[in-house]
Amino acid sequence: ENIFDRSRMAPKTPIKNEPVDLSKQKGCTPERNPITPVKLVDRPQPDPWTPTANLKMLISAASPDMRDREKKKELFRPIENSKQSDTPDSLQYDMVDDSTVEEFEKQRPSRKQKSLGLLCQKFLARYPSYPLSTEKTTISLDEVASILGVERRRIYDIVNVLESLHLVSRVAKNQYCWHGRHNLSQTLKTLQEAGELQYGELMTFFQHKEQDLEYKFGERKKETIPDSQNRPLLDFSEPDCTSASANSRKDKSLRIMSQKFVMLFLVSKTKIVTLDIAAKILIEETQDTVDHSKFKTKVRRLYDIANVLTSLALIKKVHVTEERGRKPAFKWIGPVEFPGKTDNPTGHSPTSNPLPRTQRGACAPYQICATGKQRFTRHASFNNAQPCEGTKRKVSSEPNSPHQERQDEYCSKMINLAAVCRQKIEEDTSSPSITSPLSLLPVLGDSDFYVNPLPQAVFPVVQADVPNLSLPNGISSHALHPSMPAASKTENGKPTLLPNQPFLCFPSSSLFMLCSGLQENNMSETLPTTADVGNKSAEAQAAVPPAACQKRNSRKCVSPSAPADDEEPAAKKQIMEQSDVPLSLVVPKKPFESPKAESTPGNGRTSAAHLEAFHLDLTSPAAPEAADKESTKPLNYQEQEKWSQNKDPDEASSGKEHISKENANQPFLPQYLYVQPTAGLSSFNFLVSGNQAPGAINLTASQLPSLSIPCVVVPSAALASFPLVCSPTITSPLSPVPDGSFSAATSMNFSMSGLASTTPVFIGTTAVVTPEVSPTPPVDPEQPAHPTLHLSPVLARSCGAVKLDSPVQCMGHPVTLLKLQQPSSTPLTPKSIRPACHEAFFKTPGSLGDPVAWKKNEGNQTRNASSVQRRLEISSTSPD
DNA sequence: CGATCCCGCCACATT
């Protein structure tokens, strides 16, 4: 019947040929349709339809409902086309025949005509983008479906996506309320924030690490609850918590997916997200297992979502050229900044930034844990977190600012990194067991580790959990101080990894991101042009008004001088902030993983690590902390880009501000280098932050670039399993060496955009923390402080290394250490971890206590339970 | 042939 209908009905609609024109035209001249007798002949199934048609008619007559629907379907078009409709019924008949035939031929309804995107446009066309606040338009799914001549199912697809952006909301069965785009910016903002948290987590993770996580986590999930009240529309990813009771059904994946997808864009510096990456990131659950099919399905859904988003003019399709070829991708063309900015009225404002840094730290771990914890969650988080890709890709789409684009690309890469890595790995390793590292995490065949990635993070948390983050900080400071550094330093640059020194050990599978926030304003200024020239940047910094620096300091970095005092709380804060600033993402990619190897740092083999390509273009505007600027102009990313490029003073300044603001929230361009470990050999995985000042980084030998760079090198024991991260950048204004040199040496491209100081972050197994140095070295050269003290051994090491080139730099920069794990040697067992995480994580108001309840739910599954709960449930079950 | 993604089955949710 459907077929008939369609054929019948559809034909009527002029849509096919030139939908627009014809329809309109037809309206005027309906008559011509009738003429062609051909219809019968041509039409494929002439016979059937006739009878059917009759039936239809009858049926419709019989049931009002049916009739309505049918009518609408049929009528609508006809109506549009022609006014004849006076006698709809009878006419329809005729018309149908005639028109049908013709159309039929013409149309050949191309698939495109029926595309979801087109449908969505039609749908959107029916409602005002900015409806009067007062008027509430309700949308009846049936009605719309019939009007648009599609099955309801399709409408659901559209509405679900729109709902995710709060353009509509469901009021009742079959009824949706149209809100229009009034809240769009707010929604996007929220999503951005949430996205930062979620996806940025990893990135952030390092940044704020301790503090943040907690908050994030807590905030995210918890916050929503309270906030939700306030906010009219927003529910993000995890709305469930709050409304848990209400939540019904499994989390509508399409909706959530849509939000996540959008988040990826918002978080992505480049604003370009490739489908495959998005799919990977969005895939949760058992990734490994099904993978392919699942991936495929996910991609399909993404297309659905993308079509709708495209119709909303939020994204556009582009292609990213990668090593392997071009990949489909989408670029965000919607608003980048949101007026609402800092906080939302809704109350839930503080997403990430607002939180006090101190507190944040605590959060972070949780988050991670949480994510890691459950399989689901874990996966999700995991996936989410990883942003970058190791590989480089180009965006072909824009000619304009290739340069930036690239940078952006990188950023995006980072973002995607994880995903990509995973993919690669997967691809590379066909064997399931080995599978991609990423995948590992979640599923991890090895139960032991499976927890690892996250767990580690968790660990700290757990320990600390009650108390606070502060602990870590304090600890860190202590720990760091140790004179260790000296030892660490190696003579030539080869960094030896000290077994003792633990940096990060991540299971190979895990990825980490560091975000190099880049610097603040300064950075941005310098960056814009070409990151390439380190010197310039340095100069620029110098040029930069101190005030700016101060500001920065005040905000994020407490005081430059602070560095010296690690002990001070301020330092802690600084850390946090700093963390914000520079982040780098790292993804470890390990071909194969051996848990043991991972755990044992062993000696770092100095085997040369490869530097894989990394370009780090740093150009990205620094993320200034300035977030607060009052200026809230929304910038388009484009503008920003331009701005950066152009560097007009005026604009720049303004731009900076904007950027800074935004950046504050988000990590910006991650600049990082990824070093890939050589495969079988022990290799070091490490990332270097791109920010580093060229000078700092002089790498003499390609061999051990790492040393020279203030980065952390992680030795991968057997494998390159440990990823590591490091980031800091040091910039050394003092002796900025053209990055070129650096790059040359290493073969990497660094652009050092950041001379600016980025604070380096280190992650160490030891929890350490970081004393901070002033964030802006250049600014306060005077008080370089002797951060070294604080520095962890590693740092020290790095510093030492650096020193060679520019000791000052090292010193000057604030370093942040994160403690990821304790000695890697003892991997946590998932189980053990789990509980803690579990609790911490999952407690949702509803869930809190009773497993029993959950159990019940299990039967039904999640109806009531919020998604979170569901997850929990799942996890709980699975663990057993 | 890979990228898209329409179509609609069917399971689950809600009424």
Added chain:
DNA sequence: AATGTGGCGGGATCG
């Protein structure tokens, strides 16, 4: 049980 929702993936179509 009927109906609403929407996950899901086969397979058609596009490029």
